[in-house]
Amino acid sequence: MTLTEKDSQYLWHPYTQHKTAQLPIAITRGEGALLWDENNKEYIDAIASWWVNPFGHSNRFIADRIYKQLTTLEHVLFGGFTHEPAIKVAEQLMKLLPKNQQKIFFSDNGSTSVEVAIKVALQYFYNKGEKRTTIIAFEDAFHGDTFAAMAASGISFYTQAFQGMFIDVVRIPVPVKGKEQLSFDTLRKVIQEHDCAAFIFEPLVQGAAGMVMYEAEALDQLIQICRDNNVLTIADEVMTGFGKTGKTFAMDYCPNVPDMMCLSKALTGGTIPMAITTFTQEIFEAFYDEDINKALFHGHTFTANPTGCAAALASFELLQTPEMQANLVRINQRHLGFQEYIKKHSKVTTTRVLGTIFALEIKKEGEESYYGTMRTKLYNFFIENGIIIRPVGNIVYILPPYIITDEQLQKIYTVVEKAIEMV
Numbered sequence: 001m002t003l004t005e006k007d008s009q010y011l012w013h014p015y016t017q018h019k020t021a022q023l024p025i026a027i028t029r030g031e032g033a034l035l036w037d038e039n040n041k042e043y044i045d046a047i048a049s050w051w052v053n054p055f056g057h058s059n060r061f062i063a064d065r066i067y068k069q070l071t072t073l074e075h076v077l078f079g080g081f082t083h084e085p086a087i088k089v090a091e092q093l094m095k096l097l098p099k100n101q102q103k104i105f106f107s108d109n110g111s112t113s114v115e116v117a118i119k120v121a122l123q124y125f126y127n128k129g130e131k132r133t134t135i136i137a138f139e140d141a142f143h144g145d146t147f148a149a150m151a152a153s154g155i156s157f158y159t160q161a162f163q164g165m166f167i168d169v170v171r172i173p174v175p176v177k178g179k180e181q182l183s184f185d186t187l188r189k190v191i192q193e194h195d196c197a198a199f200i201f202e203p204l205v206q207g208a209a210g211m212v213m214y215e216a217e218a219l220d221q222l223i224q225i226c227r228d229n230n231v232l233t234i235a236d237e238v239m240t241g242f243g244k245t246g247k248t249f250a251m252d253y254c255p256n257v258p259d260m261m262c263l264s265k266a267l268t269g270g271t272i273p274m275a276i277t278t279f280t281q282e283i284f285e286a287f288y289d290e291d292i293n294k295a296l297f298h299g300h301t302f303t304a305n306p307t308g309c310a311a312a313l314a315s316f317e318l319l320q321t322p323e324m325q326a327n328l329v330r331i332n333q334r335h336l337g338f339q340e341y342i343k344k345h346s347k348v349t350t351t352r353v354l355g356t357i358f359a360l361e362i363k364k365e366g367e368e369s370y371y372g373t374m375r376t377k378l379y380n381f382f383i384e385n386g387i388i389i390r391p392v393g394n395i396v397y398i399l400p401p402y403i404i405t406d407e408q409l410q411k412i413y414t415v416v417e418k419a420i421e422m423v
């Protein structure tokens, strides 16, 4: 039996209707931007395995650090105990984060980092004796699949089975070009009409919505409106963090800073599941009290796992090397070059680039759904051609590991162009 056949017997995959889905491809090894399946077919990982892998697969530098940590202290409980890797992660992260971020809280994945941020926002006001229970989020947002994260997410088929069971969330339009004023006005109105605790957003790029982009000036305004009204702001940088937008964080483009940030995905260089929520000192102080009930009663068994921390530390180091910073610039320039070329194609309606992220929309007849037929045709074409790309409806995006070579990038561009011809 092949791995793929055995898989069907035992495994339940994410976002998969097993009755109609194609069987999964069994990957047996990876190196750099490349992956190989059980038949030794080679693939270029053009989406960094769901945006987690900036430095390439099976990275030796990170692996050695992980091994060293595993054979020194693999794990210890974080309730009542602490350890150097966690402290070092905090020290290093503070150097990278906006200056107002002073406290960090560990969890295991992007959804839980959001869950923590939303719970903290709600309890912040509870602790102060103020009734503020509504969360503001963007239309088409994606913040994860746990309950509060799902409530904040606006992509309907992820959440429709659970309607009516959520915390209160109100949505405002994304301030894409031409919609800025509508977004500002709606935010002001929502704040007037509801007891709003916090505004959560994916800064500059909405990943799961199909790399929808908007300008930093617009985000800056939205944060300012929240600030003027004492509404907390949560920047969900789970996708955008650690270089994807060309800067370490998308928030680095924005003069106004958020009150909280959510980090995961590339945090450990795509090796060990870990997440962090970061806070201002002011938020921490709303929980700091003689009264035990004001504490944050939230935690995960693997909180601040030292092995994950070692991987994160190695990743911070790699990201800051001149070589890696040069890669960010190089990928951006290549993307811009391809954009100039492909935007003239008669079947391409829009293109967008920010940092290492490239996206284009293909002209469609009628409505094309998230997992529709054009999407399936495109996906299969990419796989046949040895490229891992997961289109979102008629949107094709590229978000490669930063160590991808120019030749590999060129191959991706060539296959993308052929795919546009094909559909």
Ligand SMILES: *Cc1c(COP(=O)(O)O)cnc(C)c1O
Pocket: 109, 110, 111, 112, 114, 142, 143, 144, 145, 202, 207, 208, 236, 237, 238, 239, 240, 264, 265
């Ligand atoms: C992926 C993602 C999440 C959820 O992270 P998981 O690790 O999949 O739980 C949350 N927010 C954003 C912006 C994401 O891209």
